[in-house]
Amino acid sequence: MLKRLWSAYHQWYIKYSRFSKEDGQDELAYFRNKLFVSILILILPLGVISYIPSAITALILDKPFVFYVDTIAISLIAFLFFNNKMSLNTKKVVFAANLFVLSFALVLYIGLKSSSGLILFMLCVLVTLFSGRKSGVNTALAAAFVYFLIALSVYFKIFNFKVFQDEQIQVISIVFINNILFILMAVFSVSFLVQHLHNALLKENSLQEALVIKHENVIKAKEKAEQSDQLKTAFLANMSHEIRTPMYGILGCADLLKSYNTDDEEFKEYVSIIEGNGQELLDVMTDILNISKIETGLMTLSITNFNVNAVIDSIFTSFLAEAKAKQIKLTLNNFIANKDQMINSDQGKFTDVLKHLMENAIKYTEEGGHIILNCNVNIETSQLNFILNDTGIGVPKDKLESIFNTFYQVDVLNKDALHGSGIGLSISKAFIEMLGGQLELESHYGEGTSFLFEIDMNLKEKAPQSE
Incomplete structure (x- = not known):
């Protein structure tokens, strides 16, 4: 007082x-x-x-x-x-x-x-x-x-x-x-x-x-960096869109060329090369467009009811030939008992997640290695759990936090190392979070890597993300 x-x-x-x-x-x-x-x-x-x-x-x-x-x-x-x-x-x-x-x-x-x-x-x-x-x-x-x-x-x-x-x-x-x-x-x-x-x-x-x-000065630099990042994102989105359009035309023409000179094996090989590389370029452009949408908050969900086992089997089967060519043993342990298990989720994003993680595992697993995909249902949480183990090169301890950053590559200074676009894991992490789960990484350098994630089986429609 x-x-x-x-x-x-x-x-x-x-x-x-x-x-x-x-x-x-x-x-x-x-x-x-x-x-x-x-x-x-x-x-x-x-x-x-x-x-x-x-x-x-x-x-x-x-x-x-x-x-x-x-x-x-x-x-x-x-x-x-x-x-x-x-x-x-x-x-x-x-x-x-x-x-x-x-x-x-x-x-x-x-x-x-x-x-x-x-x-x-x-x-x-x-x-x-x-x-x-x-x-x-x-x-x-x-x-x-x-x-x-x-x-x-x-x-x-x-x-x-x-x-x-x-x-x-x-x-x-x-x-x-x-x-x-x-x-x-x-x-x-x-x-x-x-x-x-x-x-x-x-x-x-x-x-x-x-x-x-x-x-x-820091605020000005931050604003300038944000503006530059927005311009970069807009540029990548526009470029990926502009490149995708003519690429569809190239792939369409390549498909038509298959009906010509069917007896010419060399001709067929060249068409196959055009088709394969064109599809790879199209996938890269699609990834860039997706990461641009994620960063700008424009990525949305498209929830449908689909058979999750059918999707898992389809994706697993699509990688068997590639794994066989590299002499990698590919194993699927699917513990989802109901073979007709239906879930409400975004099938496209779920497919992209599995594809990116499988591609990443095969790319960084050396000849004679082993990749195992485990799937099961958690009834208590109504979630599907996935674990993807590989015997690849692994990730150094000091890089574990950075591995999911956009355009980040673990061994970018090594000219002999395998390099991709550096956005597959970023997209996977963002998509899994949109599907109601979290992506975790466990890795020992030189021994292998494990990706663990889950998704909701009954996902509800959400508004577009914002920054």
């Missing part, structure tokens, strides 16, 4: 005094002005609390001088506090003069036993804080000059100060000199601290400005 009251009091006075940072004012000057305002906010309530018992005690002990001095001092502080038209610099001068006069009035009335030394010490430190080292030193020198005049008057008995009648001039001089020395030491220490804090603040501001500039 006290914290809330103090906060409300502080905010009220800032608003009442109309304190704000002036145009062109540096940080140190603003800090000093803010500090002085904070001192006024703090010293008025503390001064009032201190004044009341002091005034009462002075009246009881019949010391009217102390009462009048304290009353004038607290009145001036209240005047400075409530006067919102006087400039801060003028307030600083009046504030300093008030405490200066108060301290020497106590010296002349009470003597060396008074708290004047402490008041002067505090005054010089405060002046150094809110006005700078020069003002603090000047205040200390002014105090030293007044001390000197008092000591001179006592020594030559110019004025009759009753409080110093029983004091030796040596004692008075030592007390006065020590007070000034301690004050100067405090002034220089505080000014040194303030200067270093100011330098640190300037350095921090400079670093913040540099950080802001770097942040703006």
